[in-house]
Structure formats: structure tokens, C-alpha cells
Amino acid sequence: MKDENRTNLEPVDRERRTFIGAAAGVGASMVAPGVILHAVEAAPRATSVSSDVRWGLAIDTAKCAEGCSACIDACDRENGLDLQTKPKPLSESKWDQQKAVWIRKVKLQDNQTGRITNLPMMCQHCEDPPCVDVCPTGASFKRADGIVMVDRHLCIGCRYCMMACPYKARSFIHEALEGQLTSVPRGKGCVESCNLCVDRRDYGEESTACADACAAEGHNAIVFGDLKDPESPISQLLKALPTRQIREDLELNTGVRYAGV
């Protein structure tokens, strides 16, 4: 079939082309700085996490004061856990079992000697984390720098990691959430736990919220740092103090070490 309209094509509107070209140019020049600025801002987070460091905590239980909850309050503020609200019909006792807890205080008594110990418990950031082994989708993962955390886009909420964790470190989000922090997105139906203030790591900040709060109280029971750097304060402390891992028998090589337990 012959195309009869071929010869009737309108001549190209040069002016229109110029206008569109100019508009595109102006548009690009207006958007570009934003894009470039954004890229510059994102630079520290764009570099991949390095295994040259291994983040961890050293906890001196002798310095952990009874009745002090500074680390817990700081963690709750840092990660938006203080924004959790109890669903109305729920009893307080049940809510205590269902709300998310990333760090908790535990008070122990030795069965033989009666000695009392206070300590904070959180994710122990194992080198061989059972939660990572059992996660069917790979949502539970360990970063190159030793931080064990949950990818909230992959977590299907099966809770197998909670079954596997020997430290009861993980929480399941049982209720719908409102008003979260942009730095710590959380969502109903996913599992979460202490991630050593991972957004602080990505912005190159020094410490964790719990360690800062403990220091501000003057206790200095929690020291954060790089376990691989022999000169870091945490490595120096671990060299000087006899410390151990909780559930050492499982040989998970935890990133959190305790003195005086």
C-alpha cells in the first residue's frame, strides 16, 4: 500500500525545536546542582563497608550501676523506640513482652557466691551469627565491619532468627507504627535488633548512643570501638581486663565482650 500522506508532511518547526532544546538545557542546569550536591552528600555512604574494621563493645560490669538506665533511654531515643505506643486494649504486662527492646539491663546473682552483677544486654554481633545462618531470605546479614542487622526490605517476618538467637537479642514489631525517625525506618511485621547505631557508622561518627550516654553519666561501663585496631581504646581495654563472651560454649566469637561476669 502506498503512503499518500508522505508528501503532505508539514515542514519541521525549527523554532519549536530550539525552544524545547533551550527548555531542556535550562531544566538540566537547574536540576544538576541538586543531583551533584546530593551525590557529594552521599559520598561517605557510597563507599562500601570495609572489613578492615570490626566494630564491637566492651562492657565493664563493675562500672555498670544498678538502677541506671541511661544506655536504654539513649538507645530508645536514637532509634525511635521511645515512639512506640501500646495498642489500647493491650495489658501492660503483655506489652512488656511484645514491644521492641534493643538493649536491656539484666541483674544477676551467682548461685554459689551470691555476687550481684549488673550488665546491659544487646545483640552480641557474633562473627558466626546463628540468626544469619537460619534466615531464609538473607534479610538477616552481617556487614563486612562485623555489624549484624536486618535488611527490612527482605525480612518476611518468619521469626526464625529469633528462635535461633542465643541472646534473645531480637524483637518482632507486633503493632503498626507511626511517626518514625527517618534515620531508623521500622515497620510492622519485621524483626529488628541493635545495629551498633549503624547510621552513625555510615556518617563516620565516633561512638554509639549507649556508650555516649554511659560516659555522660560518668560510668564509662560501655566502650565502643574497632576490635581490629590494636591501638583503639576498646582493644587496649580488652587487653588489660579479663573479659569473656556470653555463651562462650557456642563459640560464636561475639563482638560484645564482658568483664566481671
Next chain:
Amino acid sequence: MMKRIVYREWRIPPARFWGILGILASVIGIGTLSFGYMEHQGHWVTGMNNAVVWGLPHVFAVFLVIAASGALNIASIGTVFRKPIYKPLGRLSGLLAVALLMGGLLILVTDLGRPERLIVAITSYNFSSIFAWNIFLYTGFMAIVIAYLWTMADRQGGPFNRPVGILALFWRLALTTGTGSIFGFLVAREAYSAAILGPMFVILSFAYGLAVFLLVLMFAFAEEGRVIGPKILRRLKNLLALFVAGALYFMLIYHLTNLYAAKHDDFESWLLLHGGIYTFAFWVGSILIGGLLPLWILYHPEKGKNCNWVAAAAALVIVGGLSTMYVVIIGSQAYPMPLFPGQTILESGFGDGVGGRAASYWPSIPELLLGLGGVAVGLLITAVGVRVLQFLPESLADDVVPVDEETLGEAAFAKPA
């Protein structure tokens, strides 16, 4: 002389059939509403918490999944172990295996925190997780059993019957071992971390699967007036008794092993003596209702021959099985984790078993309804299956069922040796 086995659709009156279907569909509907409620509100409406993270839905789901693999046993005995008397039951056995597995998996999926992300579970795998393996074991099982059913029902499939049957047998052993290993490989909790849980789940599956199979078979036959002869009934009830005894034996070994190791003393004394609901569920549910009572019925010289008593025994095995799952899944989570051996936790901000107390869990009604919904899914698939396709043999009367090698030997037993 062996007669040809004739299979017929389940021809109960339409009103009766649609009535049964309606009941099952209503239970499924209520289960679906429960799922919607829990999914919309979040898991705070359930009894689950951060200590007991798997609740009643998992009890039903795991029971159905292992009963599914156990239900396939009858087909395996006929095809793989060449016992002709079991052959007429092979088709129903395969159908039940697929149906129960479907019901169990649906519960597992609907109890996820993010069920809408199921696609993630299907596309993103971590192969060090037994869960990830199970996704393949479960879907593979369904595919193999459907192929197995085809080899039973279609003349062209005949030559493949035994090879597919053998594959299905090994696959189901792997599947149940995998299900048991979900718990057996957890080093964190005292009640788990025991390799025996894998094989124990296999033997439990034999008992639960056969109990469900027997009840479904007896119900379907009674509804339509088909005959189950004493010969096949005796074989099936003896098999059930054997499986129940085997399950008791494995449970005994599991607890003896724990009792032998001093570090598990506390857990055993809690579960066996001081565990409240879990102690009750163990002794009354698992041991008495699920073990000793059915054994007594099945080996009773009179009651063991009576259809109704055998059905009652099968029902008791199912009740006991649910109790066992309750103890194994929930009791083991409720018992506090041994974070600090040799020390007592006086205070904790996260319920770490203060003073050695167990975590609290009480199932909510939506959880129960979701579990029952899964059971109904399994039964609905079975009911529709036997109605539209030729799954059920027309009769299991003594003169119809194939001769068994057992009968050949009867003369030998007539005279004492």
C-alpha cells in the same frame, strides 16, 4: 485369585456433599478472616511475644506438614515395599499428602509478619537456612506426589510407578527430617539442639499421617456404605500401633538423653514436673492420650477389631500429636534460655526468665481459627479430590483386597513349631 481393583468417585448424595463442603468452606472463611485481622492489626492481637515467637499456628502447621509426609506412607508401602494389600489405598494416600501439606503451608505463610512478601521468600534464598531448603522440599514434594498419583492412575504411567514411588519415599524422609531439623539445629535453646529431633519427627509423622489417613478413609467409606474388611483394618491398626509405639520410644530416648546430661536437668525437671500447662500437655496429651490409650485400644483383643474403636484410637493419636507439637514448639520456647549458667537472673528489662520463670504464652482465638482453617483447607482439597476423581477403591472387603504374603504363611502358623 486377585480381583481387579475398581476405583470410584465418592458418590454420596449431593446435599450431603455440598453440606460437608459448606462447613469446610465456612471454617476456611473464618480462618481467612482471622488471618486478615492478625495481618491488619499486627501480631499484638495474638498470644505471641518476643520470647514465644511461634505460637499455635505453628503447632497446627507443623502437625499438618509432618502428617502430610506420613500420609504418603501407605502408598510407599504398596509401591516401594511391594505389599499388594496396600495398593488400593495408594491414591488416597497421595491425595492426602498433597492436601495436608497445602493446608500446613498456608498456615505458615499467613502467620508471617509480612505475608505479602512471600515473593521475596521465593526469589531470594539463603542456602544455609533450613527454611530455604524446606521451600524446595515442600514444593518438590507436591510435584513428585502429583507425578506419583499420575503413575498410579494412568496406564501409561505404570512403568514409572515404582521409580517415582522410591523418589517420593526418599523425598518425604528428607522433608520430615528437614522439618525436625528446623528445631534440632537450634543451638540457642535447651530443648532443641538435638539431632534426634530429625528422626523423631519422621517417626511422629508416620503415626500422625496414618491416623489422619485412617479417619479420612473410614469417614469416606462409612458415608457411602463402602466396606472396609477386617483383614485390611487389622493391617492398618497394627501399623498405627507400631508407629505410636515407635513415637513413644523416640520421645523416651530424647528425654533420657536430656536427663543424662547434667546441664539439661533443669529443663527436664521443669517440663516433666513443674511446667504447668506444658507438663500437663506432655503427660496427659502426648503420653496418655497420644500414646498409651491408643496402644491399649489397638492391641485390645476385642476393641482392636472394632471399626469405631480404631477410629477413636486414630483421633486420640491426632489429639496427642497436637499436644506433642505444643510441647515441642511452644514449651521449648517458653523455657528460659540459658544465658548465664550458674547465675540467677533477678531483674531484666526483657523477660529473660527472671528467677527461672518460663515465658508466658496463651493462644488467642484468631490463632486457633487460623490453625483450624488450615486443617479445613486440607480436608476440602481431599473432599473435592475424591468426589471428582477416582481416588477411593470401591471396596476393601476381604475377598476384594489383593492377597498378601501374610495369608500365604497362615498354614505355617497353624501348627506350633
